[in-house]
Amino acid sequence: MPGQANGFDTQTEYRKLPAVDALLQDSAVAVLIDRYGPGAATAAIRTVLNAARQLIAAGNPAPQPDEWPARLAAWLEQAHRPTLRPVLNATGVIIHTNLGRAPLSQAAFDAMLSVAQGYSNLEYDLEQGARGSRYDHARSLLGQLTGAEDALVVNNNAAAIFLALSALCQGRQVLISRGQLVEIGGGFRIPDVLRQSGAQLVEVGTTNRTHLRDFAEAITPQTAAIMRVHSSNFRQIGFVTLPELNELAQLVQRHNQQQPEHPLMLIDDLGSGTLLDTAPYGLAPEPTVPGSLTAGADLVTFSGDKLLGGPQAGLLLGRNELISRARRHPLARALRVDKLTLAALDATLRSYQRGRATEEIPVWRMISVAVDELGARVLGWQNALRAHGVEGHIMPGESAIGGGSLPGETLPTVLLTIAHPQPDQAAAALRHGHPPAVCRIQHDHLCFDPRTILPEQDETLLAAIIAAFNN
Numbered sequence: 001m002p003g004q005a006n007g008f009d010t011q012t013e014y015r016k017l018p019a020v021d022a023l024l025q026d027s028a029v030a031v032l033i034d035r036y037g038p039g040a041a042t043a044a045i046r047t048v049l050n051a052a053r054q055l056i057a058a059g060n061p062a063p064q065p066d067e068w069p070a071r072l073a074a075w076l077e078q079a080h081r082p083t084l085r086p087v088l089n090a091t092g093v094i095i096h097t098n099l100g101r102a103p104l105s106q107a108a109f110d111a112m113l114s115v116a117q118g119y120s121n122l123e124y125d126l127e128q129g130a131r132g133s134r135y136d137h138a139r140s141l142l143g144q145l146t147g148a149e150d151a152l153v154v155n156n157n158a159a160a161i162f163l164a165l166s167a168l169c170q171g172r173q174v175l176i177s178r179g180q181l182v183e184i185g186g187g188f189r190i191p192d193v194l195r196q197s198g199a200q201l202v203e204v205g206t207t208n209r210t211h212l213r214d215f216a217e218a219i220t221p222q223t224a225a226i227m228r229v230h231s232s233n234f235r236q237i238g239f240v241t242l243p244e245l246n247e248l249a250q251l252v253q254r255h256n257q258q259q260p261e262h263p264l265m266l267i268d269d270l271g272s273g274t275l276l277d278t279a280p281y282g283l284a285p286e287p288t289v290p291g292s293l294t295a296g297a298d299l300v301t302f303s304g305d306k307l308l309g310g311p312q313a314g315l316l317l318g319r320n321e322l323i324s325r326a327r328r329h330p331l332a333r334a335l336r337v338d339k340l341t342l343a344a345l346d347a348t349l350r351s352y353q354r355g356r357a358t359e360e361i362p363v364w365r366m367i368s369v370a371v372d373e374l375g376a377r378v379l380g381w382q383n384a385l386r387a388h389g390v391e392g393h394i395m396p397g398e399s400a401i402g403g404g405s406l407p408g409e410t411l412p413t414v415l416l417t418i419a420h421p422q423p424d425q426a427a428a429a430l431r432h433g434h435p436p437a438v439c440r441i442q443h444d445h446l447c448f449d450p451r452t453i454l455p456e457q458d459e460t461l462l463a464a465i466i467a468a469f470n471n
């Protein structure tokens, strides 16, 4: 008989649905109106009522009268959740490009907070009581830490490269080895950036071998620069040759002595641009910023949120005359950073200045943590989970640096692995948690690497795992 399914009379069920106005008068709903506003609450009521109508049409009973506030609260909570949210990174990839790259230090966070809520001397000279420059803030600290004459901070490393080429090489030639015409990620290709900047790319050498003489022979009166791009996200092995940076610097120097009317510069895109030596941690030596400047680069560019461990930023360091020209270029204004970035960058650099980077900067805490310590934490995880009926196993594994830093290089770690008949579903449940957690899947096991979970996040991760596995 129409209108009846599963023993329910759908018309009767429809009549049980409350009116919008009635719900708006409900005292429990008043709390929601207070929190989310009357417009959002009314929209939620309409949506939730519509969903109930559809369920009734499909043969289900109407919700109980006392269920409405909870249904509305759940809908509003979901709809008003920020799209950008914190995530637990249990992948073991330290500089995870998809998960926001470098987590900030407590000092960086405090510094951002202190300038965020009020006014600041962003562009104000407190000595003179007159206009100052935002570019002065990180300048001297970067000079002290790297030996650079001058420094400019822009939005990211891509912006730093684009600005350097636009301000200093427009309409002229830039020599790059064919082995370094790379794509960095997200479609950012060095040849495209060069073209956009108005500089003319001159390819030198071959994919696997470029000699110093290839550069020497390519120099013309139109050449503005030789550029080196660090192979930060791939590695060439086998029959490979590239001139060292100091050899390129000597070539540039000799040229500039012989033809001072056509001076050349050497630009080094370091990518990660570390201030600390990576070798003591069992990693391949990543070129350092001071090392590049000492070797003779005139301009060095690198990211703020890779191995530096600070906020997203592009750092342009080098000779004062070149940096000044970049600073005066109209693009500098378009690519400039805000006060929060400058505050976080300053605080991050001060950890290096105090010699406390490996204790204070999360990326370096994660790189330098002892395997024994990771093992002890994972053992604690295993016990805590067992008490909630989740059985994990402990096994050795490898963490990665990630973020286009030190490709192929790994650090030994200790993993907690949990077997699951449907590991993809379990991983999805973890991603839907509050907060979401992201892990790796290997051989039907979910793998959790403690290296990228800060010790202060242990409890939160365990709660997330328990919630996901006990549902």
Ligand SMILES: *Cc1c(COP(=O)(O)O)cnc(C)c1O
Pocket (backbone or CB within 6 Å): 156, 157, 158, 159, 184, 229, 230, 231, 232, 233, 269, 270, 271, 272, 302, 303, 304, 313, 314, 403, 404
């Ligand atoms: C990561 C990287 C870039 C881009 O840096 P962003 O800060 O992401 O803009 C450019 N060059 C190299 C070599 C890189 O590794």
